Amino acid sequence: MIKRSIILSCLLSMAASYSSAQDWKPAGDKILTEWASKVDPKQPHPEYPRPQLTRTNNWQNLNGLWKYAVTERSVSQLPSNWDGDILVPFAIESALSGVGKSLSKDQVLWYQTDIVLSKKLKNEKTILHFGAVDWQCEVFVNGQSVGQHEGGFDAFSFDITAALKKGAKQQIALRVWDPTSDGPQPRGKQINNPHSIWYTPVSGIWQTVWLESVPKTFIKSTHQTPNVDDSSLAFHAEVENAQNGDLIQITAFDNGKKIAESSNAATETQQLKLQNISLWSPTNPKLYDIEVKLMRKGKVVDQAKSYFAMRKISKKADKKGIERMYLNDEFLFHYGPLDQGWWPDGLHTSPTDDALKFDIEKTKEMGFNMIRKHIKVEPARWYRHCDSIGILVWQDMPSGDLGGNIWDMHPGKFRAGKQDKDRSPASEAIYKKEWNSIMTQLHNFPSIVVWVPFNEAWGQFKTKEIVEWTKQKDPSRLVNGASGGNYQAPGDILDLHNYPEPAMPDPARFGKDFILANGEFGGLGLPVEGHTWQAKDNWGYQSFKSVDELKKRYRELITDLVKLTQWGLSAAVYTQTTDVEVETNGLMTYDRKVIKIPVSELKQINDQLYNPNLIN
Template sequence: MLNRKLIVIICCSLLIQTSFTTHTAAQSQPATIKTRWAKNVTPDNVLPEYPRPQLSRSAWTSLNGTWQYAILPKAQAQPAAFAGDILVPYPVESALSGVQKTVGKDSVLWYKRTFNIPSSYKNKQVILHFGAVDWQTDVYINGQHAGTHKGGYDPFSFNITPLLKKRGAQEITIKVWDPTDQGPQPRGKQVTNPQGIWYTPVTGIWQTVWLEPVAATYIASLKPTPDIDNKTLSLQARVENLQPGDQVKIKARDGDQTVAEETLQNATAAATLNIPSPKLWSPSSPFLYDLSVAVVRKGKVIDEVKSYFAMRKISMEPDEKGVQRMLLNNKFVFQYGPLDQGWWPDGLYTAPTDEALKFDIEKTKAMGFNMIRKHVKVEPARWYYYCDQLGMLVWQDMPSGDLGNGWENRPGVLGRATDKDRTAESEQIYRTEWKAIMDALYPFPSIVVWVPFNEAWGQFKTEEITKWTEDYDPSRLVNSASGGNFYPVGHMIDLHSYPDPAMPRADLFGKQQALVLGEFGGLGLPLEGHTWQQKDNWGYRSFKNADDLFKVYSRYCERMKDLIKAGLSAAVYTQTTDVEMEVNGLMTYDREVIKVPVEKLKAVHDDMMK
């Protein structure tokens, strides 16, 4: 009975029809609602924070701010003239961009601006970085093609040094094509016609654009892997243009105290640092070690970066009843957190400010949650940095795309659906971007679970993709299919149940996989003056006041105690904030109202998880 109910609820959620007020294109058109941080956004103050905390250098230049834009038919050449200004990196469809226009699959979005190279960059290689651009990006510097990138959620860069003029202003032009839900690429919850659980498209630049001067030989990435059982940290540094005899020097610190040092004579090898009496990272004690890595040539430092790492372990083992349990640092910790979509009424995919980006995590922590499921979206690096700092476990979804699977009602099978028969192109797009996302996010210790698929949305070759994910990163757990199309692969079996909490049967599944409730709840409460639209808002269950909502939520938490005793390892409540038509958030979409006081939520969560 539960299986049929689950399937009906999921199918209905995909079909819910609500009205939607389309944004007008005029620059002066305000967002339906805005956050308090929007007023702090000016062309001279656009996300000025350093964008890559896990690999930092002191010298860099932000290219956020005012650019020119044009929207042209896909087949048309570069524009001779541009339509007006756009504020980068806010998506062109967002209010904060100053544009609020839709692009669509038959058009392309062009950007242009000029910039100057600081004199301190002389004799350096200049790297042009993009945090994320959705979806296909072509970059031109002074009229010459610098490179192409396909992928809406992974960072990428180009060495533009050979394309720069010796003096004067440099010109950058960018062409972006994004078919949204009319192409096979990952796109999360973006659709051409927003309704129900599907939201406004996001096209073009949506994370920081920046320049970085580096030496000809420079550190491109770091891959830290902690081992708390052996009290070691393995560190792999990828160095571009290594020369014979180059050394890599690594130093780990606890505050001012050096706890480990290593010099690699073979700079391509992995270092193993012994970490004595390691301080373990957890939500209750999110301790981070500082890390410095330098390339040294004949005693001279050629390049150096600052970073950090944590000593923590995620694993699973059977309990005394033989039921698999998710463990943190070799101890069972019930993981409980909200489904976090990461959308903003004024910036869509892009938080208006860094303070706003951190706010959601801080409030989630204050509510007594210890985990966040980042739902079919990838955030800027600074979001994960704050999760590392504040002590928040993260389940990271792969953004879904190429949907169209059909649910099947197979007797005796939990939430089974057909795998998607993707084209070779679609498969390759998925594989390439999933690998790039995992590579980019690997250094963040807060991430403990990878989620390749959600509710059979574009799910294909489940066993193969899951096995690849497990092999590519054996340091984390893999939730192969959250809420649908279950196979006996991956570390957990994940049920979605709305609105009441439930769990997969321990006697059928618990011996091989950890049991988790990947989504439940969805208790809706629209608050006048804080909704995306005036009517036809919805939740999985609707309430007229916060007191009645909290009574039901408290009952769910009481029910959860029994589920935890029965073998449940984790649960995810829908959701952190309202999003567009959905009003089932713990906070309103504009973050102005926390519907249930933080203290009441923390008290009921502490009682549930004690």
């Protein structure tokens, strides 16, 4: 009778889930991408979410329809009544959540789901993972609090083994608070009253939720740094509950063929020596597979798979004595779009993984070799796509605690006195904690070549300290300390923003100290009827009425950029990949259904920038 009762309960739960999935539909009346119709409400984003440490045989995806409720912030107990269903992992404000509601600083968002543990979860420990939750949350399993987290852009997890009940059926719940622009936390372009360059808030779960089972002693993370000059990979694993004598064994493969192997104590960093390596670049995105085993007395305790690439990013002077960026000891002009990663239907979350990949593929086809990921952090799979496709990434830290700065856009006109913002100790701590976590979690992705701690003085504070700390934490990459902001401590790169024409800092004054970059220019607008966020009052930094006008102006800007490259410029960022809400200055419309200048023509125009003779 008990077994029949359990089976009946599971069948009723499945039937209810199927019924809810049948009722789900996007909320609101805004434009949608073509991938919106391909979202499966029974399990959106079903792909394995952690490409740099994979255990694909013992995990369970928890995306799908959960119950939700919005209550006053004072409510601390799980609600007894629910407002309806929300499709995880889409933020409550998004169309694809099926809700489309805003959240104020005086409210909290509750989630709950009843799950049946997969039979694949057979190891001793069960870990509950969240790709990202914006912003502050507490997680409950079967009514028991298992942990809290603050940070809207970094992944986190909790060991929930002790909170699990006997049997397969379990309950998971979250309490989320997100003040958006009323708080000091990193938030990027979100604002409570969207307008101009500021967009709809993103609250709650917005990346994949999943379970993983691991042994008592397991590989928690890895840290992999290529050394091209030494033909080696520095490798370190963080092992939970390691014992004396435990070893980490790493084996590298090239298309299934073993090419190198190393073993050392589980607590030590080891050097994997490599021979006849092929260097990663946008024209040769060569990746090597790696197998990691945790060994104890000759037996495998835990194992996972990963990958790496051999590439080097460096700063050195050209024949004229001007500092340049070199990839694998060869000059390569970095040119890419400002990519904000927003979607009309999912906001911070792409409708599907194919949609996530689409933007990168089109960027490469257009003749760009770089993307500046603008004050947002993407799911790990986005960086994996960049690694595989061959796109350099400049990674911004999401801005927060804005206002109160002096913004000095023009190097050479430095103002006397203090320019950094005075942030409270709590605000500073929030920034440092999340930036540290972001750099740690993204370290292994070879496509990332530049860290950008600050953008346009938005919340910029203690610049020298933050830039030096960023460089010390990761000396394998360059640091663009203040993209278009206050230039007290630029790091490796001096980065000027200018619209619409490209511009550059004076190479005679700054070129012997810094790589010179134009971190934002362009912003050429063309609204396309039927593909805009709103019917009117859309804008660009310079707007046009036809494709021919837009194309002509774009050609002029690239001609100017070629000249600047000859004079000392090493990188430029065009605004932007797609339209975003009321901004219509994208190369593509917000719904990705129209590419405004044909891809082949864009590539032909952009290819002028990669002539190595430009700096000779």
